[in-house]
Amino acid sequence: MSTGTASAPAASAPARRRTAWPLVAAVVRLEQKSFWRNKQSAIFSFGLPLLFVLIFPNLIGGDSGQGVPYKSYFVAGMIAVSLVSSTFATLAISVTFQRDLLILKRLRGTPLTPIMLFFGKISSAAISVLIQVVIILAIGRIAYDIPMPVNWFTFVLFIVLGIVTFSLLGLAYTGFIPNGDSAPALVQLPYLVLQFISGIFFPFEAMPAWLQHVASVFPLRWLADGLRTGYLGLDFLHGQTVNGTFVPKPVTGLDALTSQWPGLLVLVVWGVAALIVGLRKFRWEKRVG
Amino acid sequence: MSQRTDADVAIEARALRKSYGSFEAVKGVDIAVAAGEVVGFLGPNGAGKTTTVEILEGYRPPTAGTARVLGLDPATAGRTLRERVGIVLQEAEFLPELTVRETVEAWHRFYPHPITVAEAIERVGLTGRAEIRVKNLSGGERRRLDFALGTIGRPEVLFLDEPTTGFDPSARRQAWELIRELVGEGTTVFLTTHYIEEAQALADRVAVIAGGRIVAEGSPDELRAAEGEGVISFRLPAGASLGELPDLPDAEVGDEGGLVTVTTKHVTATSHAVTGWALARGVELEGLSVHRPSLEDVYLELVARPNDTDT
Numbered sequence: 001m002s003t004g005t006a007s008a009p010a011a012s013a014p015a016r017r018r019t020a021w022p023l024v025a026a027v028v029r030l031e032q033k034s035f036w037r038n039k040q041s042a043i044f045s046f047g048l049p050l051l052f053v054l055i056f057p058n059l060i061g062g063d064s065g066q067g068v069p070y071k072s073y074f075v076a077g078m079i080a081v082s083l084v085s086s087t088f089a090t091l092a093i094s095v096t097f098q099r100d101l102l103i104l105k106r107l108r109g110t111p112l113t114p115i116m117l118f119f120g121k122i123s124s125a126a127i128s129v130l131i132q133v134v135i136i137l138a139i140g141r142i143a144y145d146i147p148m149p150v151n152w153f154t155f156v157l158f159i160v161l162g163i164v165t166f167s168l169l170g171l172a173y174t175g176f177i178p179n180g181d182s183a184p185a186l187v188q189l190p191y192l193v194l195q196f197i198s199g200i201f202f203p204f205e206a207m208p209a210w211l212q213h214v215a216s217v218f219p220l221r222w223l224a225d226g227l228r229t230g231y232l233g234l235d236f237l238h239g240q241t242v243n244g245t246f247v248p249k250p251v252t253g254l255d256a257l258t259s260q261w262p263g264l265l266v267l268v269v270w271g272v273a274a275l276i277v278g279l280r281k282f283r284w285e286k287r288v289g
Numbered sequence: 290m291s292q293r294t295d296a297d298v299a300i301e302a303r304a305l306r307k308s309y310g311s312f313e314a315v316k317g318v319d320i321a322v323a324a325g326e327v328v329g330f331l332g333p334n335g336a337g338k339t340t341t342v343e344i345l346e347g348y349r350p351p352t353a354g355t356a357r358v359l360g361l362d363p364a365t366a367g368r369t370l371r372e373r374v375g376i377v378l379q380e381a382e383f384l385p386e387l388t389v390r391e392t393v394e395a396w397h398r399f400y401p402h403p404i405t406v407a408e409a410i411e412r413v414g415l416t417g418r419a420e421i422r423v424k425n426l427s428g429g430e431r432r433r434l435d436f437a438l439g440t441i442g443r444p445e446v447l448f449l450d451e452p453t454t455g456f457d458p459s460a461r462r463q464a465w466e467l468i469r470e471l472v473g474e475g476t477t478v479f480l481t482t483h484y485i486e487e488a489q490a491l492a493d494r495v496a497v498i499a500g501g502r503i504v505a506e507g508s509p510d511e512l513r514a515a516e517g518e519g520v521i522s523f524r525l526p527a528g529a530s531l532g533e534l535p536d537l538p539d540a541e542v543g544d545e546g547g548l549v550t551v552t553t554k555h556v557t558a559t560s561h562a563v564t565g566w567a568l569a570r571g572v573e574l575e576g577l578s579v580h581r582p583s584l585e586d587v588y589l590e591l592v593a594r595p596n597d598t599d600t
Contacts, residue, residue, distance in 0.1 A: 018401055026398035030384060030391075037386035101382035106438075109346065109376040110399040111368045284348075 020116050027112065027120025032127060035090070045090045046128060049082040053139050056201070064203040066247040068234060071144045076231045077200035079136050080224040083162045084194075086128040089187050091121060091170035096183040099174065100286045108284055122167040129163055146231075151256040155230025161264065162223045165271035169219075172274040175281025194220040204236065205246040219270040222263030235259040298357075299324040299446050299477035300345060305354035307340050314340040316501035317354070322494075324445075327468075327478040329488030332498035333592050339450075341498065342481050346376050346448050358446055372401055375444030377435045379451045385424035389415055392423060393437055400442030409441040412467060428455045436467065446477045453487060465490055485585040495584070499592045509584045516591060517582030519556030521563060523574040525549050535566045548576065556581065 035041050056078075057071035064073035098104045107117055140146035149155040177183050195201065197211055198221035204212060215221045229235050229251060238259060239248040251259050300322035307315040315337040322328045332338040344351050347363030347370065356363055361370045383392055393410055397403045410419050413433040418426065426434065432455055439447065449468070453461045468491055472478060482488055488495050489509045497505045497512075505516055525531065525547055534542065540553035553559045560579055567574045582590075 022398050026395045030387065030395050033391060034384045034386050098384075102378065102380060103382055103384060105348070106376075106378055106381040106383075108348070109371065109374075109378065110396065111371040111401075111442075112399055113368055 020113070020119075023112055023116050024120045024123065027117055028124045028127070031094075031121055031124035034094070035124065035128065041090060041094065045085045046132065049078055049085050050132065050135055050139070052081075053078045053136050054143070057144055064246075066242075066245045068232070068248060069144075072140075072146050072232055073199075073203065073228070074201070075136060075140045075144060075146060076228040077198075077224045079133055079159075079227050079231070080162065080198075080220060081195055081200055082132040082136060083129050083159065083223070084166050084191060084220060086132060087122075087125045087163055087166040088170040088173070089191050090128070091125055091167055092173045092177065092187045093183045095121070095171060095174045096177045097180045099283060100180040102285060104284050118171060121171075122163070125167055125170075126163045129159070133159065149231045150233035151230045151252065153230070154257045154260065155227060157257065158223060158226035158230060158260070158263070158267075161267050161271075162227075165219060165267045165274065166223075168271050168274035168278060172278030172281060175278065175283060179286065190218075194218055197221075199224050199236075203246070205239070205241070216266075219267050222260075222266045226260045226263045226267075229256050229260050237262065297324050298322070299326070299359060300328075300479055301355075301357045302341070302345065303355045305341065305344060305356060306352045307337075307344060307349070308352045314501055315344070315351070318498065318501070318503055320496055320503065320506075322477055322479060324477055325472070325475050326494065327472055327480060327492050329492030329495040330479060330481045330498065331483075331485070331488055331495060331588055336499045336592070337501040338481060338498050342448060342450060342479070345479065346374075347371075372442065373445045375439040375442060375447040377439035377447070377449045377452055379454065381435075383423040383431070383434065386422060388420050388422050389426070389434060390419040392434065393441065396438045396441050402443055403441045404443060406441075409437045412470075413437045414463065429457065429460050432456060432464075433460075436464065440467075440471060444476060446479065447471060449478060449480045449482075451482055452480070453482075453484065461487075485583075485588055489584050497588060497591050499594070504591050504594070505587075512587050513582055513584055515554075517587040518552050518554050519559075519582065520580045521551040521553070521556065521560050521578070522580070523549055523563070523577040526567070526570070526572040526574065529570070529572070535562050537562055 035046075053075055056074055060070050060074075062070050064070045095104070108114070137148065141148065173187070174183075177186050194215070197207065197215040198204070198218065199207075199215070200220075204215070204221065204225075207215070225236050233250060233252060233256065234248040235251040235256070236248045239246055241247070249259070298321055300320065302318050302320040305315055305318040305320075306313065318337070318341055320328075320341075330338060330342065340349070343349050344356050345358060345363055347358075347366070350364040358366075358370060359373055363370060387395075389410065390406065393406050397406050397409070403409070407416075410416055413436045415430060415433055415437065418430060423431070423434065432452070436452065439449075452468070453464045456464060465487070468478060468480075472491075478491070480488065480491060492509065494506065494508055495512055496503050505512055507515060525544070531542065531544055531549065534549075537551060537553070537559055539555055540551050540559050543550045543552070551559055551563065556579060564574065564577075
């Protein structure tokens with residue numbers, strides 16, 4: 001068999017390091033298949049926000065600020081809600097479920113590193129978000145005559161930053177969920193309350209000042225504003241109230257992005273905080289006893 | 290036995306300790322498993338068995354002492370080691386909505402030199418169930434899938450945690466055959482089990498843990514010989530009394546209505562003394578029997594002993 005000194009047996013040759021991508025891709029496939037086949041997650045996390053986009057603009061008319069129809073305001077906000085649903089809510093619930101059933105433990109016993117595993121999970125969430133965004137933009141365009149995003153750069157940047165921040169928040173949040181049974185309820189709590197006070201269903205500027213301050217502590221309000229700026233080209237952070245009517249500031253080009261710097265900062269701070277807390281609080285297995 | 294070099298040691302624990310708060314679950318465990326060896330790890334619940342195995346599997350770091358698997362620290366070696374180790378967990382679930390084939394395919398992608406997906410499914414006998422969603426599998430079928438996932442990467446070291454719990458007897462035989470097949474390929478197996486019979490069937494060596502310590506170690510036969518006490522029994526010949534029996538060192542003599550029982554660790558020597566005495570007197574020992582303890586007797590005896598000698 002030996003052909004000469006040049007060829008060493010394969011076993012003793014230094015093992016060539018495989019890249020991480022096939023393993024990450026395997027995780028994405030597992031997660032995506034699980035997500036779509038689980039009726040609860042497919043209908044609730046993915047379908048419900050889309051259903052709201054189809055229904056709400058038909059129930060409520062009028063303007064949310066001067067020259068801004070409610071439907072435009074709402075549809076832009078629902079992009080943020082869909083993102084939170086597919087990242088924060090979906091990850092927190094599914095990871096808690098996988099933790100309690102020792103699926104995480106099983107995966108940890110394979111060559112998958114934690115980074116590959118979580119990168120795969122976040123990538124899978126990102127795929128769901130992207131599909132939702134495309135559908136919402138299409139509904140907005142077809143049903144409500146809302147133009148495509150006027151400032152793609154700002155829009156995409158907030159989508160990407162939102163996916164990262166809210167995914168990390170979802171993973172860190174599992175550390176505070178005692179078991180899988182309580183996961184849906186504990187996830188709905190912040191998710192629902194923040195939807196109501198972050199300028200999604202109701203115009204932010206119409207809320208009392210104290211409630212605006214409370215909402216501004218949390219990232220959803222900023223994500224909604226950032227996406228609205230990219231989508232509609234209107235800066236709601238620097239608008240003015242004239243004769244009792246809120247007037248957002250039209251922005252274009254780089255100004256659109258820079259107008260949203262407080263939001264970018266808040267999202268980054270929440271993302272970093274989630275990472276730090278997650279590294280300390282995350283559990284791979286259910287609590288014993 | 291020849292001197293082992295480090296390269297031949299697949300699994301090694303030295304003075305391993307693990308505390309949870311003030312509770313010390315593992316109190317200084319030493320284990321060495323040679324490459325290609327099958328070691329059965331026995332112990333009652335709460336003896337530190339799971340903790341020890343999980344340290345070796347890399348799921349938790351020890352509080353003190355060292356653990357080495359294939360020469361690497363399992364707590365920190367990560368992917369390099371995981372590619373060479375297979376773990377068959379006892380109660381871990383699967384993603385319920387995936388089929389058997391999809392699950393095995395994912396694991397196939399995790400390892401650098403796996404056997405084929407079809408082969409992995411075939412050898413655990415799930416070929417006919419490959420397209421079934423995992424949530425619809427029976428308990429025994431899930432354990433087979435566990436096996437397929439744990440062994441698809443051609444592991445050099447395989448940790449089996451109660452691998453045949455819930456198997457019917459024929460499935461258990463099949464699992465044993467598969468384990469033997471893997472051992473034949475040179476896989477080192479660390480087998481945690483409740484079934485003494487399983488350890489006896491598969492293991493070259495058995496280690497028994499109780500109270501956080503290894504209380505006995507050796508081949509099943511060695512354990513029976515070293516730890517177990519045999520019983521020699523016979524009817525006392527007419528006209529003879531117990532006092533006439535020869536001196537039997539390290540033996541306990543009892544009389545149950547004419548049936549004499551001699552309990553001893555030195556079964557061979559003692560039975561020789563007893564039968565020699567009978568021959569010399571020219572009498573027949575009616576009902577003579579020599580009972581060796583089973584591994585199960587030895588095990589139950591070992592784990593029942595008070596072994597907490599901390600103080």
